[in-house]
Every structure is written in C-alpha cells, then in structure tokens.
Amino acid sequence: MEVPNLNEVETKRLELFNYLKATGIDPYGKRFITKYNNLYLKEHFEELQNVEVEAKGRIIAIRGHGKASFITIRDFYGDIQLYFRLDNLGEEKYNFFKKAIDIGDFIGVKGILFKTHTGEITIEVKDFTLLTKAIKVLPEKYHGLKDPELRYRRRYLDLIANRSALELFVKRSKIIKKIRDIFDREGFLEVETPMLQPIAGGASARPFVTYYNALDQEMYLRIAPELYLKRLIVGGFEKVYEINRNFRNEGISIRHNPEFTMLEAYWAYADYTDIMDLVERTLCETVTYVNNSPKTNFMGYEIDFTPPFRRIKFTHALKEFAGVTLEELRDLSTAKEILNKLEIKMDKPETPANIINEVFDKKVEKNFIQPTFVYEFPIEISPLAKRTPYDPHLTDRFELFIGGLEIANAFSELNDPQDQYERFYEQMEAKKKGDVEAQEMDIDYIEAMEYGLPPTGGLGIGIDRLVMIITGQDSIREVILFPQLKKKEVNERKEEE
RNA sequence: GGGCCGUUAGCUCAGGAGGUAGAGCACCGGCCUUUUAAGCCGGGUGUCGCAGGUUCGAGUCCUGCACGGCUCACCA
Incomplete structure (x- = not known):
C-alpha cells in the first residue's frame, strides 16, 4: 500500500478515516444533488424562510460552542452558514460531528432556513451526511494561500x-x-x-x-x-x-x-x-x-x-516615439547609427526586418496604453x-x-x-x-x-x-x-x- | 541564459552581531447552545529547500545545486 507523507494532523485524520470505514460510514459518500445552491438559498431567503432545505459544500470554517456549533460550507456559488445543535441532532450524531468532521470535508445537510440574531442566513441542521473526508489540511483561512509557486502548482488550493x-x-x-x-x-x-x-x-x-x-x-x-x-x-x-x-x-x-x-x-x-x-x-x-x-x-x-x-500609421508611430523613419532603418549604415543613438543592442542578425522590429519593440509599443x-x-x-x-x-x-x-x-x-x-x-x-x-x-x-x-x-x-x-x-x-x-x-x- | 531577491510548522510570517527553533491560524485536550478572523485555559506538531564547507557550535557565515518571484535577454 502506498502511504503519503503526512504530518501528525493528517495521520490522525487518516486513522479517523479508517475508523469510519470500519464502522460502515463511507468517507467518500454518495450523490447529494440539492434543489438550490448556497447562493440561491441566501438570495431567496424571504420565500424559503422556515422551509426545510438541503445544502452541500466543503466546510471552510467551524466555530464550536460546546453543545452547538456554527459551520460555514462553500459550494461553487457561495457560502452558507450551518447551525448544528445537540438538541436537533441528538447526542450520537452531534458527537459524531465533533469527533469526525473537520474543516475541508464535504458534507450535505438538511434543515430549516432562518436568520441568526446577527442577521446571518443560516440552516438549522436536522441531519447531515459526510460526502467526502479530507485528509490534508486546507491553507489558512485569513491570509489565504500566497506562495506563488504553490498557487500555480496546486491551483486547486488557490481556488479554494x-x-x-x-x-x-x-x-x-x-x-x-x-x-x-x-x-x-x-x-x-x-x-x-x-x-x-x-x-x-x-x-x-x-x-x-x-x-x-x-x-x-x-x-x-x-x-x-x-x-x-x-x-x-x-x-x-x-x-x-x-x-x-x-x-x-x-x-x-x-x-x-x-x-x-x-x-x-x-x-x-x-x-x-x-x-x-x-x-x-x-x-x-x-x-x-x-x-x-x-x-x-x-x-x-x-x-x-x-x-x-486611436489609429496611427506605423511610420508615424516610429517618428513620434523613436524619431526615425522607415527609410533610415532600411539603410544599414544609417540604421546602425540609430541603434547606437537609441542604445539598442542587436543580438540577431542586423537585417532591415530585425532592426525595424527591434526599434518598434523597444521604443514604440510600450507607449500605447x-x-x-x-x-x-x-x-x-x-x-x-x-x-x-x-x-x-x-x-x-x-x-x-x-x-x-x-x-x-x-x-x-x-x-x-x-x-x-x-x-x-x-x-x-x-x-x-x-x-x-x-x-x-x-x-x-x-x-x-x-x-x-x-x-x-x-x-x-x-x-x-x-x-x-x-x-x-x-x-x-x-x-x-x-x-x-x-x-x-x-x-x-x-x-x- | 545573466542580474537581484526568496525558500523556517499544513498555511501566513518573525527569528539583532553564530550559542538548545518562535507567533497567529490550523490541529489535539478542557470550558462554552445565535457565533462569524467566536472566545477562554492548556499543548509546538519542524529534514530551517538540498549537498558540502568554515567553526567548539550554523536557520544565521561561505560554495555549489534545485525550485520560485522580479528583471534583462529571448519572445512580433
């Protein structure tokens, strides 16, 4: 079996993951198509208030309060807050959440849409299911992922x-x-x-x-x-x-x-x-x-x-920004003097084509904002x-x-x-x-x-x-x-x- | 390819003039039933990019290498 290089946190999650499998909970879940996406739920709060809805997404934040917790999940369209209560979920389910659910996991939930005291549109969750367990730890929530090399190599992390x-x-x-x-x-x-x-x-x-x-x-x-x-x-x-x-x-x-x-x-x-x-x-x-x-x-x-x-002739642009004419650039000896004066070094053969290109590239192009x-x-x-x-x-x-x-x-x-x-x-x-x-x-x-x-x-x-x-x-x-x-x-x- | 800069915990970063490696988030344990960068108490989890060298001792100084960023070259 292939074992990835994992840190301590990831090793613990992997153990948890094996435990889930052993107890019959599939850490990789199954389909969970919802009627509404997270953005829709928020934008249609007036009509969906106090209605039982479903939502899905990746957990991006957990704010625990003992016998209740706030979770933010994210799907492609937006984030929505979930409210997990011991009273609503029962001891077994709530303890399972506390023990087995982490930031980075995908979950699906069912519950009642409401608004908290602070005005956040939230689902009071009646039931939830694990859709996919994450083993690796997500980048930090506040500063995000900055390292350009990581952002490009693992673009998926940048996107998250x-x-x-x-x-x-x-x-x-x-x-x-x-x-x-x-x-x-x-x-x-x-x-x-x-x-x-x-x-x-x-x-x-x-x-x-x-x-x-x-x-x-x-x-x-x-x-x-x-x-x-x-x-x-x-x-x-x-x-x-x-x-x-x-x-x-x-x-x-x-x-x-x-x-x-x-x-x-x-x-x-x-x-x-x-x-x-x-x-x-x-x-x-x-x-x-x-x-x-x-x-x-x-x-x-x-x-x-x-x-x-704006429309400008090539010859006029040359004149305006490099102070030269095509005829001058086409004449090799004149062109060499111009290259000197403009402090342009030619690595390529000094043909009219290359010289014209070079002068235009170095002196003209950048001026057109x-x-x-x-x-x-x-x-x-x-x-x-x-x-x-x-x-x-x-x-x-x-x-x-x-x-x-x-x-x-x-x-x-x-x-x-x-x-x-x-x-x-x-x-x-x-x-x-x-x-x-x-x-x-x-x-x-x-x-x-x-x-x-x-x-x-x-x-x-x-x-x-x-x-x-x-x-x-x-x-x-x-x-x-x-x-x-x-x-x-x-x-x-x-x-x- | 040249020049400059960078690489320290999963992420974001600090490490004066060489002396046992730090913070916040994340994570683990405890408290907390409307929080939202939640909070409070406790815990540091590391091949300091890699390989050499100098030194009693290197994250720190030197050399080489790797990767990245900027820049020049290249690229109409």
Missing part, C-alpha cells in the same frame, strides 16, 4: 483558499464565451485545425518539435493555425474562426506562456479595415459585458474600450500580408496595442501565390543566415493559393493578454489555470510493500 482566483477564472470563461457569441452572431463558423503540423507556419517563432512514430517523421506543435484557416477560405468557407492553443518554444515571462490561447478569424471578401471595426466592437462589447463598463484598470492605468480606438491601432506595417516584417496599394513596401496590416501589450494582429491576407512564394523564399534566406524564428516555405499552402484565395481579412487576438487587461492582472500566470512551471517532485510518496 482565494475566492478571487476562482472568480477570475469564471470571468475568463465569460470573456471567451462572449467573444464566441459575438463571432457566431457575426456569422463566423468555429472550426478546428491541426495542432500537430508537418510545417510550423503562420507566425515567426520557434516551435516545439515532436516525433510521430507511425509516420516516422518530425512534427511540430502549431505556432499558429493561420495557414490552415486560409486553406478553408480557399475551400469556400467565408467566415471562420478558431479559439485554441498555440505553442511557442520560447521564454516564459510575465506576459508569455509557452502555450497560450489565440483567436484567429478569417473573413472572405473583407479587408483589414473591416477587421478593425470588428475588433473594436467585439472588444468594447466584451469588456462592457464582463465589467459592466467599457473601462478597465490595468497596471495603474484606466483603459477605455469605447470606440473609436489606450487601445491603439498601429497600421500599415512594413513589408519586411509582414510575410503573409497584402501590400498597400500605394506603397509596395508597406502592407495592409495593423496591430492593436493596449496597456503597452500587443493584443491583436490583423491584415488583408496576401493572396498572390507568386508574391507569397517570394516572401517565403526571403524567409528561408533569413533562416539560412541564422534567424531561427524565420518562417518556413510551405509549398502546399502556395498551391492552395493557386486555386484562388479571395481577398480576405484575417485576425489574431491573444486571449490571455486580453483577459489580463480586462481583469486587471499584471501577470499572464494569473489568468492561466495551470501556467507552465519547471518540473518538481512536490508530492513525493514513500513506497511500502
């Missing part, structure tokens, strides 16, 4: 001890549900495309590599669904979207998790200006829905999602976007920044297969020169495009970051239930025969 954590993830669900509702309403169809891809395309990032035994080939966890979704547009879908995970084999930080949730959407016959309007109304409606206001607080800023968002569309991105860093009609060095592409974070990326999709081939070719050249994030040639995708990709507007929204901003969280780990942590044996068990 810190009600705000649970509420935050409920809010995350609501945000995603609302976005789905809006896209559905707008006529988009939700689809699923491969997570395992033979070529990791659609973004510039290092992929996770895995191996598929049956096919005897390397596969990649997707870094984006983009190229598959556009194949669907070739196939005749007009409005599709996908909300799911992307995987990027890169550093973890306060705003990066290696697996993160992305919304991608494609809208045939539209362009990036249509997408801009779609993003504006989607975000404003979503924020208003979950916050009861189009405003949020993030990193000490009040952010207002009321349309229209209120929702801001930066549009007409340079061609060098936009290998999948359609060229701007009046300037072949720019693309019909925008990124949306909020709170200094990149939240969305969108463009009129490049649908010229010849041009796409050349752009992929340039990416391959960059890769040969050591750019590990450069994109791969995807001939199969080119071929799809040769059958005709109609003019299409495409969009990607980083859902985790959006949730951070809407819920006011500084760290992406706070909005991901199980953020990526390094492996650690946190719960070693000693083996026994």
Whole structure:
C-alpha cells in the first residue's frame, strides 16, 4: 500500500478515516444533488424562510460552542452558514460531528432556513451526511494561500483558499464565451485545425518539435493555425474562426506562456479595415459585458474600450516615439547609427526586418496604453500580408496595442501565390543566415493559393493578454489555470510493500 | 541564459552581531447552545529547500545545486 507523507494532523485524520470505514460510514459518500445552491438559498431567503432545505459544500470554517456549533460550507456559488445543535441532532450524531468532521470535508445537510440574531442566513441542521473526508489540511483561512509557486502548482488550493482566483477564472470563461457569441452572431463558423503540423507556419517563432512514430517523421506543435484557416477560405468557407492553443518554444515571462490561447478569424471578401471595426466592437462589447463598463484598470492605468480606438500609421508611430523613419532603418549604415543613438543592442542578425522590429519593440509599443491601432506595417516584417496599394513596401496590416501589450494582429491576407512564394523564399534566406524564428516555405499552402484565395481579412487576438487587461492582472500566470512551471517532485510518496 | 531577491510548522510570517527553533491560524485536550478572523485555559506538531564547507557550535557565515518571484535577454 502506498502511504503519503503526512504530518501528525493528517495521520490522525487518516486513522479517523479508517475508523469510519470500519464502522460502515463511507468517507467518500454518495450523490447529494440539492434543489438550490448556497447562493440561491441566501438570495431567496424571504420565500424559503422556515422551509426545510438541503445544502452541500466543503466546510471552510467551524466555530464550536460546546453543545452547538456554527459551520460555514462553500459550494461553487457561495457560502452558507450551518447551525448544528445537540438538541436537533441528538447526542450520537452531534458527537459524531465533533469527533469526525473537520474543516475541508464535504458534507450535505438538511434543515430549516432562518436568520441568526446577527442577521446571518443560516440552516438549522436536522441531519447531515459526510460526502467526502479530507485528509490534508486546507491553507489558512485569513491570509489565504500566497506562495506563488504553490498557487500555480496546486491551483486547486488557490481556488479554494482565494475566492478571487476562482472568480477570475469564471470571468475568463465569460470573456471567451462572449467573444464566441459575438463571432457566431457575426456569422463566423468555429472550426478546428491541426495542432500537430508537418510545417510550423503562420507566425515567426520557434516551435516545439515532436516525433510521430507511425509516420516516422518530425512534427511540430502549431505556432499558429493561420495557414490552415486560409486553406478553408480557399475551400469556400467565408467566415471562420478558431479559439485554441498555440505553442511557442520560447521564454516564459510575465506576459508569455509557452502555450497560450489565440483567436484567429478569417473573413472572405473583407479587408483589414473591416477587421478593425470588428475588433473594436467585439472588444468594447466584451469588456462592457464582463465589467459592466467599457473601462478597465490595468497596471495603474484606466483603459477605455469605447470606440473609436486611436489609429496611427506605423511610420508615424516610429517618428513620434523613436524619431526615425522607415527609410533610415532600411539603410544599414544609417540604421546602425540609430541603434547606437537609441542604445539598442542587436543580438540577431542586423537585417532591415530585425532592426525595424527591434526599434518598434523597444521604443514604440510600450507607449500605447489606450487601445491603439498601429497600421500599415512594413513589408519586411509582414510575410503573409497584402501590400498597400500605394506603397509596395508597406502592407495592409495593423496591430492593436493596449496597456503597452500587443493584443491583436490583423491584415488583408496576401493572396498572390507568386508574391507569397517570394516572401517565403526571403524567409528561408533569413533562416539560412541564422534567424531561427524565420518562417518556413510551405509549398502546399502556395498551391492552395493557386486555386484562388479571395481577398480576405484575417485576425489574431491573444486571449490571455486580453483577459489580463480586462481583469486587471499584471501577470499572464494569473489568468492561466495551470501556467507552465519547471518540473518538481512536490508530492513525493514513500513506497511500502 | 545573466542580474537581484526568496525558500523556517499544513498555511501566513518573525527569528539583532553564530550559542538548545518562535507567533497567529490550523490541529489535539478542557470550558462554552445565535457565533462569524467566536472566545477562554492548556499543548509546538519542524529534514530551517538540498549537498558540502568554515567553526567548539550554523536557520544565521561561505560554495555549489534545485525550485520560485522580479528583471534583462529571448519572445512580433
């Protein structure tokens, strides 16, 4: 039998647990579906007062008074107080409670709903049943669970001890549900495309590599669904979207998790200006829905999602915050002087693409606190976007920044297969020169495009970051239930025969 | 990967300048039939992250390692 490492308290509970089993009481109980949840009982007190009701939940506090006790139980919807009296339960049952029931256990009760002298809605319990016995001790009730490592590794404890954590993830669900509702309403169809891809395309990032035994080939966890979704547009879908995970084999930080949730959407016959309007109304409606206001607080800023968002050309943003022009950055010798002046160190090859990226990342992005569309991105860093009609060095592409974070990326999709081939070719050249994030040639995708990709507007929204901003969280780990942590044996068990 | 900081009881934390490890909650025993961070009396339950080193003596000083946080790099 396997015996966990337990402290003295836990050992005693385990003995109790064995005693319960021996005396025919199942410490793991059975079904106990109640008509009302704890919140409902409280909200409908007027009509349920003096009525016999049932309630269930985990015990989070016990306040004993000798021959009576107050217990607080918690279900998903809320807490409710229970009043256990020796007179009501009888000696045997009350003593069983005193002896065998602890904080952390799940119980089900039946009793009369009333209000105490201090105004607390309470169930005067006539009978109770043990639903599940807890062996481990819950974190402390007042200070909660603070240790970030424990909170992330054992998120269930965080959810129990810190009600705000649970509420935050409920809010995350609501945000995603609302976005789905809006896209559905707008006529988009939700689809699923491969997570395992033979070529990791659609973004510039290092992929996770895995191996598929049956096919005897390397596969990649997707870094984006983009190229598959556009194949669907070739196939005749007009409005599709996908909300799911992307995987990027890169550093973890306060705003990066290696697996993160992305919304991608494609809208045939539209362009990036249509997408801009779609993003504006989607975000404003979503924020208003979950916050009861189009405003949020993030990193000490009040952010207002009321349309229209600020719109600024990429070149103007470069000029305004870095004091440089695209032409200067495209000229290698001028660019080097600028990098020096701006005190930017380049680790990557000093190509125009990398230099433009670097200057924009370091000097420009962080300035956009209120929702801001930066549009007409340079061609060098936009290998999948359609060229701007009046300037072949720019693309019909925008990124949306909020709170200094990149939240969305969108463009009129490049649908010229010849041009796409050349752009992929340039990416391959960059890769040969050591750019590990450069994109791969995807001939199969080119071929799809040769059958005709109609003019299409495409969009990607980083859902985790959006949730951070809407819920006011500084760290992406706070909005991901199980953020990526390094492996650690946190719960070693000693083996026994 | 670099820098800084952290790791002490189940949880939240304190441990001056090296001298037998502390508090609150939780838990155990006693009292208490409307409390709610219930209260009162008594009880400390510990591999001080791990491994070395210095020292008569290390939670404390030194080195290495592990994990975490922040940050830089990386990441559109």
